[in-house]
Amino acid sequence: MTEQTIQLELDDSGLAPGLPTPAHPRDQVQDVPYRPVEFRDDDLPTALGRCADWLRQAQEWLGEPLDVLAIHLDYDERKDSPYYDVKLLCNEEDLAGVPIAMRARSAG
Secondary structure: OOOOOOOOOOOOOOOOOOOOOOOOOOOEEOOOOOOEEEEEEOOHHHHHHHHHHHHHHHHHHHOOOOOEEEEEEEEOOOOOOOOEEEEEEEOHHHHOOHHHHHHHHHHO
16 A cells, blocks of 8 residues: 655645635634634624535535534623634544645646
8 A cells, every 4th residue: 555645735723725714803713623613703693604604615615515523502601702602623634625635636
């Protein structure tokens, strides 16, 4: 069996530069494990809507369904913090663009 390596272009946080970023300032892609992508808001439907919008953009960029391992809902009762915290726990290889690199390698 021959091991194959794939060259990935990643930013300082280990993400592919072309990966769409969550649009709202309260939302973010967190560190490993599972690369949680976080959407925070005082209104749950709004947070879920931004989550769905980002997921559509990321899947369009990736060219296939994004591997979401879990969806986590938490609450933040600290003063001046958004109450709802929705996290998509994503496959870090998808967020790094591995499927894109694999398709490019196969086509080349």
